[in-house]
Amino acid sequence: MSRIGKKTIVLPDTVNTIINNSVISVQGPKGELSYKLSPLITIKNVNNTLLLQKVNQSKESQIQYGLSRTLVNNMVIGVSQGFNKKLEIQGVGYRAQTDGNNLILNVGYSHPVIINPPEQIFIKVENNTNIIVSGINKELVGQIAAKIRQIRPPEPYKGKGIRYVEEIVKRKVGKAGK
Template structure:
């Protein structure tokens, strides 16, 4: 069985959990999140904890056991604290801005790149070179950050491009002259 699935999920005081059969809805100060579990996994709530139990030992159940626990735990963190990602833009003339709730990137192309954030995701820009992405759903926050980074990933010679805040870009040595 999954070691992750066996762990008990602790509920903070400001979180409300509603469990109906295989459906769980979690409400907190940042918003509301819902998830429908597989019929192979059951939930039990005791006071301020949630425990997942697998109905059998099949491979499919084992695969869903730890996954379901992690998704529910991320939902609890999302509605209580939220998730954040930060991207940095490096390069001469590279910049970003927010206009009409859309992210506009000028990163060396002949045209601007316009990215509209998905529902529930907020994007803010600081100093034209730092992009902050925040939201309730860890998966959507990470996917949005990856989509923005994919517009101009950092190149290995000068390091220009869009990178995660603490990302280490391995640099290559340029062509040697005579």
């Protein structure tokens, strides 16, 4: 049984929702997002709270119930507060910089790696080694952060590479000398 789907979504005062058939649009101070719900789920706006309900008791509707509630809740949080992921670069000579909205990474390759994020995502660099990816869409923020990390993941021997701020990289012992 989904316990997540049963929770109501409380809307802040600055957030407006428009429900049109199975499409929900959420507008807030940071922007606007919309999502098409599954036909197995219905949604109602009652006294500044959103309630999701299953159409029937099938397994597929049970699966969509919790997922839809989480996606709509992330939309509400995104348009009111926004999301961000923080990455850090470790390694001698590794650095990052921005050129407009593009991110330029120098991480040990013979050429700089340029990342052009979507228009909803903003990338900020602090101290040449800290990268902050922010936006209103949680999925896109996480996807762009993972794409940046994938360019040079942290290696286990020296720990060089791009990692999330709180990420713990298990270190390995190097060669045993005679």
